[in-house]
Amino acid sequence: MHQREERGGEFMVSNLLGVSRLIFKWIPPPPDGKAFLVGGLVRDFLLSGYGPPDLRDVDICLSGDVLKWSERISKNLSCEVIFEPRFNTARFWVKHGRDIHVDIAMARTEVYESPGALPIVTPATLLEDLGRRDFSINAMAWPLEEVGDCQDRLIDPFGGREDIHSGVLRVLHRNSFRDDPTRMFRGFRLLSRFSFKWEEGTQSLLSEGVSQKSVLTISGTRIRKEFVRIFLEKEPVDVLKRIYLSGLMWSLFPKAIWSQTLEGSLLEVVWLVKMIFGGSVSSLLPLKWSLLREWCHGETFFYLPILKELPSEDLESGIRFFGLEGKVGSILKDVISEPSVSSGKEMNPGKFLRVISQHVVETGSRYGWLMPQSRMDDRKNLLSRLSSFSENILKSSFISGEDLLRMGIPGGKRVGEMLKSVDERVREGKITSREEALQWVRSEMLRT
DSSP states (O other), rough: OOOOOOOOHHHHHHHHHHHHHHHHSSOOOOSEEEEETTTTHHHHHHHHSSOOOTTEEEEEEEEEEEHHHHHHHHHHHTOEEEEEEETTTEEEEESSSSSEEEEEEEEEEOOSSTTTOEEEEEEEEEEHHHHHBBBGGGGEEEESSSSSOOOOOOOETHHHHHHHHTTEEOOTTTHHHOOTTTTHHHHHHHHHHOOEEOOOHHHHHHHHHHHHTTTGGGGGHHHHHHHHHHSSSHHHHHHHHHHTTTTHHHHHHHHHHHHHHHHHHHHHHHHHHHHHHHHHHTTTOOOSSHHHHHTTTTHHHHHHHHHHTTGGGHHHHHHTTTTTHHHHHHHHHHHHHHHHSSSSOOOOOHHHHHHHHHHHHHHHHHHTOOOOOGGGHHHHHHHHHHHHHHHHTTTOOOHHHHHHHHOOOOHHHHHHHHHHHHHHHTTTTOOSSSSHHHHHHHHHHHHO
């Protein structure tokens, strides 16, 4: 069986106690009830080999009055706390070296009136709250206290700790994917990130959800949010590959198949976005306004190869499926219908992306997606960076991600590194043709 080392109990206890005390240095304790650290942060303290847990997102479950606590927090920190009465949740940001996003939610149960619908929530105990979550590894809690002794007080009613040890992902009940099909996408992200496997029963439920096309019961807006989260993973192409090979995309679009061309294009997208913005896919531009925030992560570039692979008659339904109606959808259709992009089945993915990088500048400008006028300087700056990149890349990149895959280079960051190295040598004049680029790659493969 697939097993992994769990972080030592002493490490987990001391650090969860430390986080607990640190949180109450940021914010005042709740006026009533008891608070618990829940979700990914607890899970990540149990995992070994994935680096330190990410303290940028903190999830807290409260068996008490969330509104009263949010009002106290707002007053003490002089910050804006966004309270959502429908779900009895509050969220806000605190500064502790960097911005930390805190979510507080009422301990609750959820009832789904129909598959894929948003739930109706009612107050509940902590154990009931943990039981309505997606996977066992996300259904653990740690009590938050200002002081505490060094004891293992992990609350784990569904065996999440053991599932982490075994490297499996398991839902908590058989209607999990039916109630909320976004859990399928979330599961693929976790499988890829931690190299887990589906638990046998969960695999059967996933196959059932795929065959019944359960994902069609949720809105395009919710699907789009899940795909943005996929694009922000360290290995987004691996997550997308898992989704395609599971049959999920094929069940929605019968001609949407995973191919070497699509994989090569998506690997180039990762490289392209990093080249344009100079960093990782998840940390691109420090831009604050809402419309551009969607574009900052290179989201549009990811959708283009996926949608281009669909037959023309499925393009509209594909745009609706991803919740891309409006300006974003119009730009996507403009780019895909561009003759130099859409003509010919044999089009090189690299050429396709080079055309995109230039065309996004033109169509983005035409649709005015970086308005209003008061932000014109920022708008010009981004368009200038895109334009400059598209001009430079047209002079280079004799080979594509698909070429590298065909040559036997494994998918992932190695493809992006190799493309970047070729690009640098083209700019330096050391490579002047496709043949020279291919020969250099072969020699590098032999060398390494």
